[in-house]
Amino acid sequence: MNSMANLEGEILSLLKVHGSLSVAFLTRFLNERGVFCTRQRVERTLRRMVEQRKVEAFYTNGNKRKHYRLR
Numbered sequence: 001m002n003s004m005a006n007l008e009g010e011i012l013s014l015l016k017v018h019g020s021l022s023v024a025f026l027t028r029f030l031n032e033r034g035v036f037c038t039r040q041r042v043e044r045t046l047r048r049m050v051e052q053r054k055v056e057a058f059y060t061n062g063n064k065r066k067h068y069r070l071r
Contacts, residue, residue, distance in 0.1 A: 024065075046068055
């Protein structure tokens, strides 16, 4: 549970700095910070955060990639 809260905190801090990001960029930036995680784990955490209404998901520029930003 502690690692999940840590991952959520890291994601929130990245979104505060960069605005909106896709899962690929979030995973890359997390790994660069030393939080080693997979894309699937980041997606699972983001889905949970969307349900809790901490972040929102949206599509941009007509491509099929979801981006996430703070609410």
